[in-house]
Amino acid sequence: MEKIARCLCGGLRAIVTADPRSVTICHCTDCQRRSGVPLTSNAHYRTSDVRLDGPYKVYVRDGQEGRKVRHHFCPECGTTVFSQGEKFPGLCTVFVGAFADPDYPAPTASVFEETMHTWVILPPGIERYRQGRAPGALTPTTGGR
Template sequence: MSKSEHPMVDVTAACACGAVAMSVRGRIMAMLMCSCLDCQRATGTGHSSVALVPGSSLTITGPTSSFQRPADSGAVFTRHFCPTCGTPLHGQSSRAPDLRMIPIGFFAGQNDWFDPNQLIFARSRQAWDLVADHLPRYQTYREQER
């Protein structure tokens, strides 16, 4: 696949135990990296690499579990995962209920289209987490253009 600002994708993968399959078909809305403390805990590393997709472009088969937590924005953030192996599937914010955050690593071997254009929550980035220097960094969320 060629890289573009908003690529079209058609990818399917399964969680670590194979109980849950997830497909994304359609246009990617955004690609980013996040160094918030919650993403660090969720990934076990210094940041998450995610793409935002419309909920309508996501298909999940198999059993899933979820949990909610308050986000720094005041929204409620819900993380969905495989209840058997714990593989992260997607996240959803009450700030943007029609979008899903998908972890790029879920589609290992099929994610050459991923080209992040920003790092959010740079204020909590770990010095040992070597994020590309050319990425714009935002201390919290990216400022909305007016």
């Protein structure tokens, strides 16, 4: 099973060869500013299940507790397609919007609700977190569907 996420111009692609370990929506202010939208949907894959194709630049931002997050974006159109954080070793993130697939699996957790916009209505049954999930909450061998 192969799926392709890509940037707006198509120059940068992330090819995934397995199912995500977890799909979340995130309301943190870094996601809001990075994407320009009030909440993002993020698919967490084993790093070994994702291959990048095409040129990219990396923007490194500070995550929590001194950990770094590395956003990979297309130098031509600026879309961020992929990121890697030190919080969940062995895992990476592909941004769900880049798949442009209405049938992509729905998120099962909602994180950083402390900065959730007031009008957001969440799907029933979703796990909810005021901040992020703890380091180690997600590993390459847990989660998935």
